[in-house]
Amino acid sequence: MLTETKVSGQVESLYGIMAEFDDPESLLSAANQARLEGYREMDAYAPMPVEGLAEAIGFRSNWVERLVFVGGLCGAVGGFMLCWWITVVAFPHNVAGRPLNSWPAYVPITFELMVLIACITAVVGMLMLNGLPQPYHPVFNVERFARASRDKFFLCIEASDPKFDPTATRDFLERLNPQEVTDVAL
Amino acid sequence: MKPEDQEFTSVATLDPGPDKVIGPGHDYGSVTDEIGGVVFRPFLKTPRQMFFGFAFAFLLVNLLMIAVTWLFVRGVGVWGIDIPVAWGFAIVNFVWWIGIGHAGTLISAILLLLKQDWRTSINRFSEAMTLFAVACAGMFPILHLGRPWLAYWLLPYPNTMWMWPQPRSPLIWDVFAVSTYATVSLLFWFTGLIPDFATMRDKAGNATARKIFGALAMGWRNSAKHWARYQKAYLLLAGLSTPLVVSVHSVVSFDFAVAILPGWHTTIFPPYFVAGAIYSGFAMVLTLAIPVRRWYHLEDLITMRHIECMSKVMLGTGLIVAYGYAMEAFMAWYSGGQYERYAFVNRMWAGGYWWTYWVLILCNILIPQALWSRRVRMSVPAVFAIALVVNVGMWLERFVIVVTSLTRDFVPSSWGMYYPTIWDWSTYLGTIGVFLALMFLFVRVLPAISIFEMREVVHHTGKEPTHAHGD
């Protein structure tokens, strides 16, 4: 605990202040109160997805599904055009007496490529939007934060928040009866 | 805290019985530790069975190396294939492995969409199984080529000769379907692992492990925003994989359904191949899960409920397969087509392989009916035995379809038999070795059960987190 109290006060070198909770429910309510308090720049950390948590910290985004839709569309069109182009333009041959444009035969490839590209965009898109991979992040400076991936729940109000004030914010968090409140060094 | 401390939780690893998906007394920490503990066990504390199991698998891998070397040196003639039976074990094994691969995606995707809570503790495991099964399957289409070193000619890539593949051929559909399936399964599996990599990173005792898992976790920090996007992506993957898993085995079945050969040229193939795939897939999951759960004392995470649910799925898909067989035979008769009819006469009694047909009926239809009885479903040894039987049966099904149909087609003068050689068998056993070896490595070095999803289970089962351990 000593280390944390030391760093406190050095506002300019502060990323934010973090409160630790034991269970998702308390984290959820904490997040809600923080938003009511007027805080915007904050993030919550839980060892598993917690319903409503993102909304609680005022996060909204539907970029993933948009990307996936576009990706799927490209895959499908690309797949069909590939087959069509090969058989009609690039390599036209009389195969089994079938017409050059044997479109029914292209369906499987069209479908598979749609799924393939859509899935790749889903994962890559998700990672990019999450800013991953990201080798360094201040929250990891908090030793106990390791348990965010095990059994503890954290709420971090970031220094970038206009309403952020080292002492006031700390007091506010203390009031949410957390396990512990910690300054997060940059 | 040191991982050793939390290697075993205070929670007893007891099977909670058929109505619970998780043992009593678990909290977020305990599941994390129990699953993570498997990975962080000291090398020498690995269960002995794992050593023996891996040693055996590794022997088979070497057998495969020898078989493949000889195959490449001499040519596909080392196998028993001939004219008319130009496809033998290679294709049988290909379809068998692909089929096994299907359970994984099904469990992770379809059951996720159906919100089946019991899927959680087996999905990671079966996804891995999918990957390794597809890897084994993927070998065969290349090995069975007359000129395997030219396998890349099946891919559409610009080349100086300006030659392109022929997209009307089901084999090209295969290339796309199987490679898509492999890629998507890998993504699915890896995406599921990211939060657990983070967990392992944070649990890791020594620096190397932390570095490796840290790199794999890519800086995942369990942020609510990450989780939000993560869940969307995961759900979309599930939604896309569901039609994919259906399409893949349909495409595989096109290899046969599109051909004119009596016994292949059958419109019911796609649905019944898919059902068969899930059937064999679940059988394989059980075959692997039952021993692993025993060796690593995971009875409280892979509970009787899981085993019973999987038995039920087997029973159900098995019945669909049975219906498939019935329709195949009925249509052959009903069509009145001389060649179609003979294909089944040949399959059932006239041909040299008539007995395989009846063994497969026994394995895939008769014996699994025992699963109607709850007592059987509740007996781990019985379920294990039936799972093995189904694995054999499904392999025979592919043999009957691929080989028996080829032995006698249209022109009687060119009828002939097929006799597998030692190299056919070695290649088959070899891939089983590869599959097992990879499985053994997987359960040893990666969390075999999805930790964060188990935490969700703990959360949903509404159990208050205990403070059994902490600071």
Add this chain to the structure above:
Amino acid sequence: MKSDEPLYWRSLEELASTAEFRAFVEDEFPNRAPDWNNPDSRRGFLRVMGASILLVGAAACTKQPKEVIVPYVRQPEELIPGKPLFYATAMSVAGVATGVLAESHLGRPTKIEGNPEHSASLGATDSAMQASVLTLYDPDRSQTVTHNGSISSWGSFITALAGARDVAGLKNGLGFRILTGTVTSPTLATQIQDFLTEFPAAKWHQYDPCGRHSARAGAMAAFGKPLNTIYRFDRADVIVSLDSDFLSATVPGNLRYARDYSSRRRAAAENPNVAPSRLYIAENAPSVTGSMADHHFRMTAGGVAGFTADLARGGTGAASPEARAVLKDLEAHRGSSIVIAGEHQPPQVHAFVHAINQALGNTGKTVIYTDAVEASPVDEISSIADLVKDMRDGAVETLLILGGNPVYDAPADLNFLDALKRVKLRAHLGLYSSETADWCHWHVPEAHYLESWSDARAYDGTASIVQPLIMPLYGGKTPHEVMNILANHADQSAHDTVRGYWQAYHKSDDFDDFWHISLHDGVIAGTALPEILPLTAKAIDQAAIASLGATAPAGLEIVFRPDPSVGDGTMSNNAWLQEMPKPPNKMTWDNAVWISSKSAERYGVTTGDVVEIEFQGRKVDGAVWIMPGHADESLTVHFGYGRTRAGKVADGIGFDAYALRGTGALWQGTGVNIKRKSGGYKFANTQHTQTMEERDPFRAATYAEFHKDPEFARPEEKRVAKDLSLFPQWEYKQHKWGMSIDLNSCTGCNACTIACQSENNIPVVGKEEVAKGRHMNWLRVDRYFKGPLDDPEMYFQPVPCMHCENALCELVCPVAATVHSAEGLNEMVYNRCVGTRYCSNNCPYKVRRFNFFLYADWDTQSLFGVRNPDVSVRSRGVMEKCSYCVQRINSAKIDAEERDQPVKDGDIVTACQQACPAQAIVFGDLNDPNSRVANLKRQQRDYGLLEELNTRPRTTYLARLRNPNPDLEKG
């Protein structure tokens, strides 16, 4: 070839350094005699020796002979690289010649075609002729003159032989003997005769294991002189074959006979006003002729004599209803019928048949007699018997064997080898260092006919000049050159000798033109033997009839026949023939003891059992094959197998039937015992299903049924509407190649199969691979039995690629390695093929062949020579199949372009079509309404195999028509 020379020397040095080799060098003949009589050391040495000499042979590959040889084509006279030249020459089997055109690529013979101007060929060939070009390049051929097994030289042989002649000369040639096969070569005969006149005490013996002994003796019996019989099947309404397989290679002139016979049947099928001929056959084992017969009387070979006697009794006298019906038919067609006796039936039967034909007034109409084709016809059996007797009595000092292999194929009871060992000096001229060469002091490699200057007569006496296409690859010599040694002008070449003979024959100043034309045409004008008329055969008295009818054989009978593929064994080492499926049972790489199912039951044996055959005290072990349609109480065994010194191909396969054969029972005999020794012998057959399994790939009807229902071959349910398709059909604008195969003409003789193998560089895979079902023939001939399996009808159906317009193979190929050409060919792109074999699975005709291993021989240099440069040699892991001889299509199109004319019908002749003696195969352009193939496909008999699958095959069949005798049909 430069690179080979050092190799050659190195290997010689290696040899020289072996102890074995030094032993040969140091030793002198007398004290080494025991050593070189021990076969093992000698063979080991020769094998090594051969290996090294081979390279020299290969080096000689493309040298043309120095004398002027005359190409068949008129323009261009000179050699154009890439353009093959054709030379007319002749190939002799058992002395009787058939004219051929040999295709030569830059001086390298690659393919044999028939000579259209030769009466015995008319452009057709049989499988042996097709395969003979492989024998030319056979690396196992003997490659050097050997003396006592060690390498010697032609020069020292000359000295030795001349010496022997001089020694014998002191006693007018007493003790000097020459043994040849049947000789029809006028030149060789004259050379020998000259020698005999110079040395009256010397003797000339002739022996051919499968010669026309019975026919000769029969003619002697009937006419008092060994006349030659020629049949005119085109003029015959009724043909009665008494065990004569006249459509197969066992009968001289068979190619001509097949043409005549089929032309008559075809005419009747195409024109209702032409009456079809009717063929009866009595035989013990199914044969290709039997498969064409309208009535097939199954009886033991011995029983045929009784049947003949029955026929001789005339109308009412005949005992059996069959004989009565046949006689009735014959009587109804006096002067337009043929009764033909089997080559292998005893002389009496032949004598009877001559009389019967006489009585039926066929003589001079359908049955023509000429003087003997042989230069000096003798009873060859007694001829060799005398030789053996004299040798045993020590009366033979020098024996000169010109060709032939008596140690292997002489009648076993003579025990030729023992006698031979008593001869002081024995010299052998032969293609291979055979069993006989083994036991001769001197062996001289013989020149292959494609390396030789010689001449020979055809079945009708037509003489041809044999001209070489290439210098002897292995320094081979012709009999003429050997005889020149005896004639004391060893320096004279075979060319000069042959030319000299014909100069004497054609005494006029235009000889050069005569010689040029004769060489060019491949036949010497006006040498066909004149018909002998009038002629009376010795009438048959009742006593004779009684005696012949009485010889009803008791007990199990054994029948000796030349092998359907390798004949009498002279071509045993030819891999193409070994792998050629024998027509009746589709067996390769083996001979077997044929037996009927009933007899098999009776003697407790079955297919694959190894039995000990004991005949006249001689024993041989052979494997049993149950042959549908084989006569009961009869075994058929074939010659040509059980070789020990034939070469790598033939050594040690099958069993030696000659070891059972005796002078008393040349072709058949009773009183044979078989004892089962073991089971499970594995044969390698290319077809395992006997019947059509309630399907109808082969469609047949009687002429009567055909006239009633002309559409019988194409029943409603088999037809597919031309426009039955979900998508527009492709149009084939310029050419639309197609093929028609007339099942009414095809005899199943396999000539097409080997022609295809030779034309398309099809590899040989060996017995094990064939047994696995991996034979490579692009054009297979299917065999189906119809009716009861103990006495069925046998049908043959050649199956090449159908070149379907909706080719299922193309649809499933992932890399477009098989696609359709603009002219409708189903093309196989070897370089693109990755070998998924999906195409084969999806081919309903199963005509695709796969290189499971590297089947093509990339190592044996001498075999490179036989390859057709216009066809690529396939590598491992590649699919291949019939291409409709696309290389021939293209060269014809190029020629047409040069001539600046369209391709005419008949310009393109596929290899199979060219070889077919029955002209059953016709290829051409379906877009040309007047092309022969288009006309044939318009016939009502035309049907496509598996047409109902809507594959739209370009190859279609004309259904078989039978002409059974109503009287017998009822019975």
